Amino acid sequence: MTVFANRIKKGTRLYSVLKAKCPRCHEGNLFVVSNPWNLKKTLQMPPACMVCKQDFRIEYGFYSGALWTSYPIVVFIDLLILSTIFWFPQYIAAICATMLIVSLLLQPWIMRLGRAIWINIFVRYDPNVPKVDPMKSKSDLPRSAE
Ligand SMILES: [Zn+2]
DSSP states (O other): OHHHHHTSOTTSHHHHHHHTBOTTTSOSBSSSSSOTTOTTSTTOOOSBOTTTOOBSOOSTTGGGGGHHHHHHHHHHHHHHHHGGGGTOGGGHHHHHHHHHHHHHHHHHHHHHHHHHHHHHHHOOOOTTOOOOOTTSOGGGSOOOOO
C-alpha cells in the first residue's frame, strides 16, 4: 500500500486518504501513531493538525459517520474473497472463514481508512494554507488527546 501511495500526487484526496495526512495541508499526520495495528492507539487522532491547525474533531460524534465509508470497504474485500467460490465451490467453509479472518485482521486499517475518507469529504486541500512555523514555541501547537 505504501509503495502505491508514494506514486500518488500531493494535492489529491487519494494522497491524503492513503497516507493518512491532514486533508487541508497534506502534511500533518491524521493519526497519533502511524501503525494501525497498535490497537491501543489505532483511532487516536490529534485534536488538530500540527502543521496547519485544521480541527480534526470538527463536531461531536463526527467520526460516527465514518461507518458509511468503512462499511463498503469491508463489503468490497469480502466480495473479492467470496468471488473465489466460482473456482473453488467445494471450499465454501474455508472461504467464509477466510472472509471472517481477513475482515477482522484488516479492521484497524479499514477503520482508519474510513475516517480518512470521511474527513476528506468535508475538508478540501488548500495549498496556500498558513502553516505553523516549526521554530515557534511548542505551546502554540495543539496537543494530542491522551
Ligand atoms: Zn494540516
